[in-house]
Amino acid sequence: MKIGVIGGGAWGTALASVAARDGEPVLLWAREPDVVEAINAGHENPLFLPGIALPASIRATGELSLSAACDALLVVVPTQFVRAILAETPVGSAPLVLCAKGMEAGTRLLVSEVAHQVRPEAAIAVLSGPTFAHEVAAGQPTAVTLACADEAIGQQLADRLASPTFRPYASNDVIGAEIGGAVKNVLAIACGVVEGAGLGQNARAALIARGFAEMTRFGLARGARAETLAGLSGLGDLVLTCSSTSSRNFSLGVGLGQGHAARDLLADRRTVAEGAFTAPVLREAAMEARVDMPVTEAVCALLDGADVRDVVEALLARPLTREHR
Ligand SMILES: NC(=O)C1=CN([C@@H]2O[C@H](COP(=O)(O)OP(=O)(O)OC[C@H]3O[C@@H](n4cnc5c(N)ncnc54)[C@H](O)[C@@H]3O)[C@@H](O)[C@H]2O)C=CC1
Ligand SMILES: O=C(CO)COP(=O)(O)O
Known part of the structure; x- marks a missing residue:
């Protein structure tokens, strides 16, 4: 399962690092050209996650269109930008794993409700829990909730993201x-x-x-x-x-x-x-x-x-x- 991460802030970078742990290729879309450049050339995100060495199998890009080649997309831009980014991202049949924490101004919708409006055809999961990005990226023990109404898809995602130090607990309560x-x-x-x-x-x-x-x-x-x-x-x-x-x-x-x-x-x-x-x-x-x-x-x-x-x-x-x- 090729993972794409949309959002190169601290949390998107840390999650890309989780998904890339065994040398698996991961695509990371970042908005800032400096971030794309620094990750590809120096395997670090000095803007949002300084001082943490990232796996070399993370490839950063500024092209959202490349996400079409991914089997699952982790959406990790701040809540107020999720609607606009999802509208621009080619999703195909990839499940969307929503990782932002918040509610949309104006509509008062949760992120999954926004995603459902913009991408009604996509399977939707939510990854959330006590997770400071720098600790996750440094490989410190962390557990999260991974909620998906389709429990088979939820389990596949949990299996793909799990590692000895990153434990997703499955749920269907999105x-x-x-x-x-x-x-x-x-x-x-x-x-x-x-x-x-x-x-x-x-x-x-x-x-x-x-x-x-x-x-x-x-x-x-x-x-x-x-x-x-x-x-x-x-x-x-x-x-x-x-x-x-x-x-x-x-x-x-x-x-x-x-x-x-x-x-x-x-x-x-x-x-x-x-x-x-x-x-x-x-x-x-x-x-x-x-x-x-x-x-x-x-x-x-x-x-x-x-x-x-x-x-x-x-x-x-x-x-x-x-x-x-
Ligand atoms: N940092 C953390 O430890 C954790 C963060 N989260 C959640 O993840 C989400 C993303 O937060 P972080 O990665 O921490 O962000 P960050 O604070 O590290 O970086 C800001 C992010 O906002 C993006 N951004 C700014 N303007 C934008 C625009 N117009 N369109 C799209 N993106 C734009 C930047 O490119 C950057 O990725 C938030 O909802 C946060 O609550 C969840 C768990 C842990
Ligand atoms: O969500 C987080 C930890 O789980 C990060 O918290 P802050 O956004 O307050 O830094």
Whole structure:
């Protein structure tokens, strides 16, 4: 199965490295000519994944048309670009493995729903879980959820991508796998705020638990299964992203918690903090589904420029309620 990877950021590069581990040829489409050049000439992606040696069997290209020769395509561009890239990519009969974590602005769709609109004929899988790209590319042990409604295709993809240090766990809950990854990025911003504002470790643990309750309420309303939300792509990724400055979303939150303005923190970023784009979309989707998401609302307020102390005060002043509703 020849794998093509669409997107040469940190995660696309790390996944290309996973797929190329035994000398298998992998095609990697990158938008930046510098990235294409550096991968082909020096087997490194100094822009997005510096300091990691890549397998020589990865061939980078700037030509999307070459993906027509692939048997499966890993789609790893940030969420807001998935629709445009998929429209341009020749897909043929290749299954699409969606690896971005977020919701599309305007439509409020999950990435699989966008892919289904643009490529209704393609089999769709979602790969998601606690996966910092630099650790995966360095061969450190990692486990992910690989969800596909067609379980035979899902198993083929899992077998192809698995290695002694990369363990895909099969699932058929595509929506559930996506909701965990989309929501945890917003919650990671909130946990970063707790860190940046010096609110303490009790507050962070409370936020992870109440954030998980929020993720679960929203997920169940959108048709996710509870066990998927409690698995690698939900709780697993939430715990990872809420506890490390390696996370771009958590780091963005640290800056907000220290009182910096979101627009300054987001200006001129080359790398993506998906939670900043997903938060307002998630707030709208939650209102539409009549799901209470106070942490998400607080993150939206901070991204809109509200004062940290006011937002924290308002969260803590909410009426006391039952832990389980
Ligand atoms: N970095 C990580 O550790 C992980 C990232 N992800 C997800 O993977 C997705 C991609 O993130 P990263 O690879 O980390 O990106 P990155 O932050 O390393 O790089 C930014 C990417 O955005 C692309 N880009 C910028 N403008 C674009 C445009 N107009 N059209 C198409 N692409 C454009 C760049 O070419 C580059 O590939 C995100 O949804 C992220 O949440 C998922 C798991 C782990
Ligand atoms: O999704 C990730 C880890 O699973 C990466 O998190 P960040 O995008 O916050 O860096």
